[in-house]
Protein backbone atom coordinates (compact mmCIF):
# COMPACT_ATOMS: atom_id res chain seq x y z
CA UNK A 1 0.00 0.00 0.00
CA UNK A 2 1.34 3.45 -0.87
CA UNK A 3 2.86 4.85 2.31
CA UNK A 4 2.26 8.54 1.81
CA UNK A 5 2.27 9.33 5.51
CA UNK A 6 -1.12 10.97 4.89
CA UNK A 7 -4.41 9.86 6.39
CA UNK A 8 -6.63 12.45 4.72
CA UNK A 9 -9.52 10.02 4.22
CA UNK A 10 -9.58 8.47 7.70
CA UNK A 11 -13.01 6.91 8.27
CA UNK A 12 -14.40 8.26 5.01
CA UNK A 13 -16.97 6.06 3.32
CA UNK A 14 -16.26 5.80 -0.39
CA UNK A 15 -17.85 4.23 -3.46
CA UNK A 16 -15.64 3.75 -6.53
CA UNK A 17 -17.03 2.60 -9.88
CA UNK A 18 -14.75 0.89 -12.38
CA UNK A 19 -12.92 -0.36 -9.29
CA UNK A 20 -11.84 -3.63 -10.85
CA UNK A 21 -9.00 -2.29 -12.96
CA UNK A 22 -6.65 0.55 -13.81
CA UNK A 23 -7.34 3.98 -12.32
CA UNK A 24 -10.35 2.73 -10.33
CA UNK A 25 -8.31 0.00 -8.63
CA UNK A 26 -5.39 2.35 -7.98
CA UNK A 27 -7.86 4.84 -6.46
CA UNK A 28 -9.27 2.17 -4.14
CA UNK A 29 -5.72 1.31 -3.07
CA UNK A 30 -4.85 4.94 -2.41
CA UNK A 31 -8.12 5.61 -0.58
CA UNK A 32 -7.56 2.59 1.66
CA UNK A 33 -3.97 3.67 2.30
CA UNK A 34 -5.31 7.03 3.46
CA UNK A 35 -7.83 5.45 5.83
CA UNK A 36 -11.05 5.20 3.79
CA UNK A 37 -13.53 2.34 3.82
CA UNK A 38 -14.24 1.41 0.23
CA UNK A 39 -17.08 -0.14 -1.76
CA UNK A 40 -15.56 -1.43 -5.01
CA UNK A 41 -18.11 -1.49 -7.87
CA UNK A 42 -17.48 -2.88 -11.33
CA UNK A 43 -19.17 -4.57 -14.24
CA UNK A 44 -16.65 -7.33 -13.61
CA UNK A 45 -17.42 -8.75 -10.17
CA UNK A 46 -14.18 -10.76 -10.36
CA UNK A 47 -12.19 -7.56 -10.90
CA UNK A 48 -13.97 -5.75 -8.06
CA UNK A 49 -13.47 -8.72 -5.74
CA UNK A 50 -9.77 -8.83 -6.55
CA UNK A 51 -9.46 -5.14 -5.68
CA UNK A 52 -11.38 -5.57 -2.42
CA UNK A 53 -9.19 -8.56 -1.55
CA UNK A 54 -6.01 -6.51 -2.12
CA UNK A 55 -7.35 -3.83 0.22
CA UNK A 56 -8.43 -6.26 2.92
CA UNK A 57 -5.05 -8.02 2.82
CA UNK A 58 -3.56 -4.63 3.67
CA UNK A 59 -5.85 -4.25 6.66
CA UNK A 60 -8.44 -1.98 5.11
CA UNK A 61 -12.21 -2.41 5.12
CA UNK A 62 -13.46 -3.08 1.59
CA UNK A 63 -16.06 -5.08 -0.26
CA UNK A 64 -17.08 -5.69 -3.87
CA UNK A 65 -20.37 -5.25 -5.68
CA UNK A 66 -21.30 -6.04 -9.28
CA UNK A 67 -22.75 -3.06 -11.11
CA UNK A 68 -23.21 -2.08 -14.75
CA UNK A 69 -23.29 1.71 -14.42
CA UNK A 70 -25.36 2.05 -17.59
CA UNK A 71 -28.28 0.20 -15.96
CA UNK A 72 -30.49 2.41 -13.81
CA UNK A 73 -31.78 -0.40 -11.59
CA UNK A 74 -28.30 -1.86 -11.00
CA UNK A 75 -26.84 1.53 -10.03
CA UNK A 76 -29.69 2.22 -7.62
CA UNK A 77 -29.37 -1.21 -6.00
CA UNK A 78 -25.56 -1.17 -5.79
CA UNK A 79 -25.39 2.33 -4.32
CA UNK A 80 -28.14 1.43 -1.84
CA UNK A 81 -26.32 -1.74 -0.76
CA UNK A 82 -22.96 0.03 -0.58
CA UNK A 83 -24.32 2.85 1.58
CA UNK A 84 -26.13 0.39 3.86
CA UNK A 85 -22.90 -1.57 4.37
CA UNK A 86 -20.74 1.55 4.82
CA UNK A 87 -23.29 3.25 7.09
CA UNK A 88 -23.40 6.36 4.91
CA UNK A 89 -21.46 7.99 2.12
CA UNK A 90 -18.79 10.70 1.92
CA UNK A 91 -17.10 10.16 -1.46
CA UNK A 92 -18.11 8.93 -4.92
CA UNK A 93 -15.55 8.31 -7.66
CA UNK A 94 -16.83 7.58 -11.18
CA UNK A 95 -14.05 5.73 -12.96
CA UNK A 96 -16.02 3.17 -14.99
CA UNK A 97 -15.42 3.83 -18.65
CA UNK A 98 -15.01 2.31 -22.09
CA UNK A 99 -13.27 3.39 -25.26
CA UNK A 100 -13.03 2.33 -28.86
CA UNK A 101 -11.46 3.79 -31.96
CA UNK A 102 -13.21 3.99 -35.29
CA UNK A 103 -13.53 6.39 -38.21
CA UNK A 104 -16.50 8.57 -37.26
CA UNK A 105 -18.25 7.95 -40.58
CA UNK A 106 -18.11 4.22 -39.77
CA UNK A 107 -19.35 4.47 -36.16
CA UNK A 108 -22.54 2.49 -35.59
CA UNK A 109 -25.36 4.01 -33.56
CA UNK A 110 -25.23 1.03 -31.18
CA UNK A 111 -21.53 1.55 -30.48
CA UNK A 112 -22.01 5.31 -30.04
CA UNK A 113 -24.92 4.73 -27.66
CA UNK A 114 -23.00 2.18 -25.59
CA UNK A 115 -20.08 4.58 -25.00
CA UNK A 116 -22.44 7.41 -24.03
CA UNK A 117 -24.47 5.03 -21.82
CA UNK A 118 -21.45 3.88 -19.81
CA UNK A 119 -19.27 6.99 -19.69
CA UNK A 120 -21.85 9.77 -19.44
CA UNK A 121 -25.19 8.29 -18.42
CA UNK A 122 -23.41 5.94 -16.00
CA UNK A 123 -21.74 8.91 -14.34
CA UNK A 124 -25.07 10.71 -14.10
CA UNK A 125 -26.84 7.65 -12.65
CA UNK A 126 -24.19 7.12 -9.98
CA UNK A 127 -24.19 10.83 -9.07
CA UNK A 128 -27.99 10.86 -8.89
CA UNK A 129 -28.03 7.82 -6.63
CA UNK A 130 -25.21 9.16 -4.42
CA UNK A 131 -26.33 12.77 -3.93
CA UNK A 132 -29.13 12.12 -1.39
CA UNK A 133 -26.68 10.10 0.72
CA UNK A 134 -23.97 12.78 0.45
CA UNK A 135 -26.53 15.39 1.51
CA UNK A 136 -27.53 13.20 4.44
CA UNK A 137 -23.85 13.16 5.47
CA UNK A 138 -23.80 16.95 5.43
CA UNK A 139 -21.81 17.03 2.19
CA UNK A 140 -18.99 15.17 0.51
CA UNK A 141 -17.00 14.87 -2.68
CA UNK A 142 -17.64 13.53 -6.16
CA UNK A 143 -14.72 12.94 -8.50
CA UNK A 144 -15.50 12.08 -12.13
CA UNK A 145 -13.06 10.70 -14.68
CA UNK A 146 -13.00 12.85 -17.77
CA UNK A 147 -10.16 12.82 -20.29
CA UNK A 148 -7.84 14.90 -22.36
CA UNK A 149 -10.25 13.84 -25.14
CA UNK A 150 -12.64 16.48 -23.75
CA UNK A 151 -9.99 19.19 -24.20
CA UNK A 152 -7.88 18.32 -27.21
CA UNK A 153 -9.11 16.63 -30.38
CA UNK A 154 -8.65 12.87 -30.21
CA UNK A 155 -9.13 11.40 -33.69
CA UNK A 156 -11.25 8.26 -34.13
CA UNK A 157 -12.88 8.74 -30.73
CA UNK A 158 -16.01 10.79 -31.42
CA UNK A 159 -18.28 8.98 -28.96
CA UNK A 160 -15.61 8.85 -26.26
CA UNK A 161 -14.73 12.54 -26.69
CA UNK A 162 -18.39 13.57 -26.61
CA UNK A 163 -19.00 11.47 -23.50
CA UNK A 164 -16.04 12.97 -21.67
CA UNK A 165 -17.05 16.48 -22.69
CA UNK A 166 -20.44 15.66 -21.23
CA UNK A 167 -18.81 14.49 -18.01
CA UNK A 168 -17.03 17.83 -17.74
CA UNK A 169 -20.27 19.75 -18.25
CA UNK A 170 -22.10 17.54 -15.75
CA UNK A 171 -19.30 18.08 -13.24
CA UNK A 172 -19.45 21.85 -13.42
CA UNK A 173 -23.26 21.80 -13.30
CA UNK A 174 -23.30 19.70 -10.12
CA UNK A 175 -20.64 21.88 -8.52
CA UNK A 176 -22.96 24.87 -8.68
CA UNK A 177 -26.20 23.08 -7.95
CA UNK A 178 -24.94 21.31 -4.81
CA UNK A 179 -21.86 23.31 -3.79
CA UNK A 180 -23.66 25.36 -1.17
CA UNK A 181 -24.99 22.16 0.36
CA UNK A 182 -21.47 20.90 0.89
CA UNK A 183 -20.96 18.62 -2.10
CA UNK A 184 -17.85 19.39 -4.13
CA UNK A 185 -17.77 17.93 -7.65
CA UNK A 186 -14.55 17.88 -9.64
CA UNK A 187 -13.13 15.90 -12.51
CA UNK A 188 -9.78 14.57 -13.63
CA UNK A 189 -8.80 14.85 -17.28
CA UNK A 190 -6.35 12.01 -17.64
CA UNK A 191 -4.10 11.31 -20.59
CA UNK A 192 -1.44 8.72 -21.24
CA UNK A 193 -2.09 6.54 -18.19
CA UNK A 194 -0.99 2.95 -18.75
CA UNK A 195 -3.98 0.70 -17.96
CA UNK A 196 -5.84 -2.19 -19.63
CA UNK A 197 -8.12 0.32 -21.44
CA UNK A 198 -5.30 0.73 -23.95
CA UNK A 199 -6.05 -2.82 -25.05
CA UNK A 200 -9.07 -1.26 -26.78
CA UNK A 201 -6.77 0.83 -28.87
CA UNK A 202 -6.65 -0.35 -32.41
CA UNK A 203 -5.92 2.07 -35.19
CA UNK A 204 -8.75 2.08 -37.75
CA UNK A 205 -7.77 0.99 -41.21
CA UNK A 206 -6.21 3.75 -43.27
CA UNK A 207 -5.84 6.05 -40.26
CA UNK A 208 -3.20 8.77 -40.53
CA UNK A 209 -0.55 7.62 -38.02
CA UNK A 210 0.78 11.16 -37.72
CA UNK A 211 -2.32 11.95 -35.66
CA UNK A 212 -1.40 9.28 -33.12
CA UNK A 213 0.90 11.51 -31.09
CA UNK A 214 -2.07 13.73 -30.21
CA UNK A 215 -3.47 11.00 -28.00
CA UNK A 216 -0.43 8.93 -27.01
CA UNK A 217 2.41 10.74 -25.28
CA UNK A 218 4.61 7.68 -25.77
CA UNK A 219 7.59 9.16 -23.92
CA UNK A 220 5.48 10.35 -20.96
CA UNK A 221 3.14 7.47 -20.12
CA UNK A 222 2.52 7.07 -16.38
CA UNK A 223 0.87 4.54 -14.09
CA UNK A 224 -2.67 4.77 -12.66
CA UNK A 225 -1.30 5.63 -9.20
CA UNK A 226 -0.44 9.08 -10.57
CA UNK A 227 -4.16 9.64 -11.17
CA UNK A 228 -5.13 8.08 -7.86
CA UNK A 229 -3.09 10.57 -5.86
CA UNK A 230 -4.89 13.47 -7.52
CA UNK A 231 -8.28 11.84 -7.00
CA UNK A 232 -7.45 11.33 -3.30
CA UNK A 233 -6.53 15.01 -3.03
CA UNK A 234 -9.82 16.07 -4.65
CA UNK A 235 -11.75 13.75 -2.33
CA UNK A 236 -10.01 15.09 0.76
CA UNK A 237 -10.37 18.17 2.93
CA UNK A 238 -7.15 19.49 1.36
CA UNK A 239 -9.38 20.35 -1.60
CA UNK A 240 -12.08 21.96 0.57
CA UNK A 241 -12.17 25.07 -1.64
CA UNK A 242 -11.81 23.21 -4.96
CA UNK A 243 -15.18 22.74 -6.65
CA UNK A 244 -16.13 22.53 -10.34
CA UNK A 245 -12.48 22.11 -11.34
CA UNK A 246 -10.98 20.06 -14.19
CA UNK A 247 -7.54 18.79 -13.22
CA UNK A 248 -5.38 17.59 -16.07
CA UNK A 249 -3.19 14.58 -15.26
CA UNK A 250 -1.45 14.28 -18.61
CA UNK A 251 2.20 15.27 -18.25
CA UNK A 252 1.55 18.51 -20.16
CA UNK A 253 0.14 16.68 -23.18
CA UNK A 254 -2.48 19.40 -23.64
CA UNK A 255 -0.18 22.32 -22.76
Ligand SMILES: NC(=O)c1ccc[n+]([C@@H]2O[C@H](COP(=O)([O-])OP(=O)(O)OC[C@H]3O[C@@H](n4cnc5c(N)ncnc54)[C@H](O)[C@@H]3O)[C@@H](O)[C@H]2O)c1
Nearest residue numbers: 018020021022023043068069096097147190192193195197
Ligand atom coordinates in the same frame (compact mmCIF):
# COMPACT_ATOMS: atom_id res chain seq x y z
N1 LIG B 1 -5.95 5.29 -19.07
C1 LIG B 1 -6.00 6.49 -19.61
O1 LIG B 1 -5.04 6.96 -20.25
C2 LIG B 1 -7.23 7.34 -19.45
C3 LIG B 1 -7.21 8.62 -20.01
C4 LIG B 1 -8.32 9.43 -19.85
C5 LIG B 1 -9.43 8.98 -19.17
N2 LIG B 1 -9.44 7.74 -18.66
C6 LIG B 1 -10.67 7.31 -17.96
O2 LIG B 1 -10.36 6.76 -16.72
C7 LIG B 1 -11.36 5.81 -16.35
C8 LIG B 1 -10.70 4.51 -15.96
O3 LIG B 1 -10.04 3.98 -17.09
P1 LIG B 1 -8.82 2.99 -16.96
O4 LIG B 1 -7.73 3.54 -17.80
O5 LIG B 1 -8.56 2.68 -15.56
O6 LIG B 1 -9.42 1.74 -17.75
P2 LIG B 1 -9.64 0.21 -17.33
O7 LIG B 1 -10.16 -0.45 -18.53
O8 LIG B 1 -8.40 -0.31 -16.69
O9 LIG B 1 -10.77 0.31 -16.20
C9 LIG B 1 -12.11 0.59 -16.52
C10 LIG B 1 -12.99 -0.23 -15.59
O10 LIG B 1 -14.36 0.12 -15.86
C11 LIG B 1 -15.11 -1.07 -15.83
N3 LIG B 1 -16.33 -0.91 -16.62
C12 LIG B 1 -16.47 -0.89 -17.96
N4 LIG B 1 -17.76 -0.77 -18.29
C13 LIG B 1 -18.45 -0.72 -17.13
C14 LIG B 1 -19.81 -0.62 -16.82
N5 LIG B 1 -20.75 -0.57 -17.78
N6 LIG B 1 -20.17 -0.60 -15.52
C15 LIG B 1 -19.24 -0.67 -14.54
N7 LIG B 1 -17.93 -0.79 -14.77
C16 LIG B 1 -17.54 -0.81 -16.07
C17 LIG B 1 -14.21 -2.13 -16.41
O11 LIG B 1 -14.63 -3.44 -16.07
C18 LIG B 1 -12.87 -1.74 -15.80
O12 LIG B 1 -12.68 -2.38 -14.56
C19 LIG B 1 -12.28 5.68 -17.58
O13 LIG B 1 -13.43 6.47 -17.39
C20 LIG B 1 -11.43 6.23 -18.70
O14 LIG B 1 -12.21 6.77 -19.75
C21 LIG B 1 -8.36 6.90 -18.78
